[in-house]
Amino acid sequence: MSEIPWRIAIERALTIHRGAPPSRWLQLATVTSDGWPSVRTVVFRGFLGAGPVLRFTSDLRSAKVGQIAENARAEACWMFAETREQFRLAGHLRVIGPDETDSQWLAERADVWTALPPATRISLLWPEPGVPRADLHRFRVGTPDPRDPPPSFALLLLEPERVDHLDLRSDPHSRTQYQRLGTEEPIEWASLAVNP
Ligand SMILES: Cc1cc2nc3c(=O)[nH]c(=O)nc-3n(C[C@H](O)[C@H](O)[C@H](O)COP(=O)(O)O)c2cc1C
Numbered sequence: 001m002s003e004i005p006w007r008i009a010i011e012r013a014l015t016i017h018r019g020a021p022p023s024r025w026l027q028l029a030t031v032t033s034d035g036w037p038s039v040r041t042v043v044f045r046g047f048l049g050a051g052p053v054l055r056f057t058s059d060l061r062s063a064k065v066g067q068i069a070e071n072a073r074a075e076a077c078w079m080f081a082e083t084r085e086q087f088r089l090a091g092h093l094r095v096i097g098p099d100e101t102d103s104q105w106l107a108e109r110a111d112v113w114t115a116l117p118p119a120t121r122i123s124l125l126w127p128e129p130g131v132p133r134a135d136l137h138r139f140r141v142g143t144p145d146p147r148d149p150p151p152s153f154a155l156l157l158l159e160p161e162r163v164d165h166l167d168l169r170s171d172p173h174s175r176t177q178y179q180r181l182g183t184e185e186p187i188e189w190a191s192l193a194v195n196p
Pocket residue numbers: 025038039040041042043044056057058059062063064065129130
């Protein structure tokens with residue numbers, strides 16, 4: 001059980017939305033090399049352990065991975081429809097690909113790969129994303145080994161430093177900003193109620 005206050009709020013929202021898969025979709029923004037924001041939908045793949053880090057997956061060949069290599073700053077925006085809550089999580093992204101040297105991270109990447117739905121695993125064998133459409137036959141790929149991630153598979157880790165939680169259920173609305181204090185474990189979070 002985590003003691004991070006904003007994570008507890010997210011987990012509460014996830015519990016309320018447990019029958020609704022879109023509640024696990026959020027928008028993840030990165031920055032391009034020429035300073036443009038670049039945002040896309042990704043699936044939340046759970047927290048790393050009991051800490052603040054969020055897990056996502058990506059094709060290593062996709063544009064976001066190149067952007068992260070140049071600038072790891074990112075912000076996720078997560079909206080929960082039933083509870084009318086919004087969480088904005090700003091921090092740094094880390095990409096764990098096949099060239100990762102830390103065996104623990106490689107094991108984490110393999111675990112997330114194994115837990116993916118089969119259709120998502122297959123999509124990682126498709127032709128390179130974002131380039132002109134390939135012939136249909138190149139999308140007829142085999143079934144990847146659930147225990148062995150392909151070279152195209154990347155685990156993305158978002159380590160938030162600031163979290164902004166807006167809750168529209170109350171009148172007036174409530175909004176709380178959290179700020180990470182330092183990097184030493186256990187990480188402390190300052191919280192400040194602000195006007196919505
Ligand atoms: C519902 C939904 C879920 C998605 N989940 C992911 C995901 O978990 N990871 C991912 O890389 N792309 C996901 N995508 C595709 C991205 O939104 C995006 O099109 C793709 O990652 C390429 O983005 P990029 O070129 O900015 O890297 C999802 C799209 C939708 C509509």
